[in-house]
Amino acid sequence: MRAGGEGPPVGRRVVLGMLGLGAAGVAAGPYLQRAVEGVASKDPTGLSDLLPGGGGFRYYSVTGSVPVRTAADYTLTVGGLVDRPTTYRLADLQALRQRRIVHDVQCVTGWRVPGTPFEGVPLADLLQAAGVRPEATAVSFGCFDGSYTESLTLDQAQREDVLVALRMQDQPLGHAHGGPVRLYVAPMYFYKSAKWLDSITLTSTVQPGYWEHFGYDVDAWVGRSNGRDDAPTG
Numbered sequence: 001m002r003a004g005g006e007g008p009p010v011g012r013r014v015v016l017g018m019l020g021l022g023a024a025g026v027a028a029g030p031y032l033q034r035a036v037e038g039v040a041s042k043d044p045t046g047l048s049d050l051l052p053g054g055g056g057f058r059y060y061s062v063t064g065s066v067p068v069r070t071a072a073d074y075t076l077t078v079g080g081l082v083d084r085p086t087t088y089r090l091a092d093l094q095a096l097r098q099r100r101i102v103h104d105v106q107c108v109t110g111w112r113v114p115g116t117p118f119e120g121v122p123l124a125d126l127l128q129a130a131g132v133r134p135e136a137t138a139v140s141f142g143c144f145d146g147s148y149t150e151s152l153t154l155d156q157a158q159r160e161d162v163l164v165a166l167r168m169q170d171q172p173l174g175h176a177h178g179g180p181v182r183l184y185v186a187p188m189y190f191y192k193s194a195k196w197l198d199s200i201t202l203t204s205t206v207q208p209g210y211w212e213h214f215g216y217d218v219d220a221w222v223g224r225s226n227g228r229d230d231a232p233t234g
């Protein structure tokens with residue numbers, strides 16, 4: 001595993017198989033996931049995991065399969081160093097103040113999707129509702145794929161352009177993009193935007209996330225980290 005690749009290459013047989021799945025394969029999430037079982041899902045050619053209809057987005061998961069969660073069974077917990085640990089259902093999140101942000105998406109492997117709308121609850125609002133304790137300095141994010149993690153400093157987490165996103169491209173967030181709920185960190189490389197978000201934990205120190213154990217920068221400002229000089233996103 002090396003930084004910048006987000007996983008080993010996918011074999012030719014798998015690439016051909018996945019291209020054959022087309023849109024139906026993506027809609028039928030579990031079938032697509034079987035096709036990538038046993039290989040990391042990142043193909044540096046970008047062929048195998050371009051999302052049909054995704055407008056340039058690529059599908060990423062560090063796990064071979066991800067359970068589907070819906071409004072019926074999805075929960076998000078906010079806990080750790082807070083006065084009021086809270087569990088939200090999807091409808092609870094939908095009832096809170098929503099903010100819509102249109103910004104470029106930039107992956108650290110190089111691809112960019114300009115002007116992408118995301119909409120959701122400002123993370124700062126959830127932190128304020130939970131009552132952050134004085135000893136908390138950072139926030140960790142957990143995912144229901146069972147493997148991926150991310151983190152932010154408390155200052156970063158309280159920015160208005162960091163969302164617990166329920167919508168992307170003006171539609172409910174689909175499973176392939178991390179639905180029903182993903183983190184969205186507008187000013188940072190997209191690896192900070194953890195998909196399938198199910199826990200938010202206030203901590204006393206920054207806990208490096210999944211890719212950060214493989215060398216990605218913990219502070220992931222676009223154009224000012226990871227040895228990259230991408231043009232600023234806007």
Ligand SMILES: Nc1nc2c(c(=O)[nH]1)N[C@H]1C(S)=C(S)[C@@H](COP(=O)(O)O)O[C@H]1N2
Pocket residue numbers: 006057058059060061062063107108143145148176177178190191192193194195196
């Ligand atoms: N749970 C989870 N979140 C994740 C990832 C992942 O593998 N698992 N990959 C990250 C990376 S490297 C990128 S570029 C984006 C890709 O988002 P997309 O699949 O919606 O294009 O998700 C980020 N969040």
Ligand SMILES: [Mo]
Pocket residue numbers: 006107108109190191
């Ligand atoms: Mo990425």
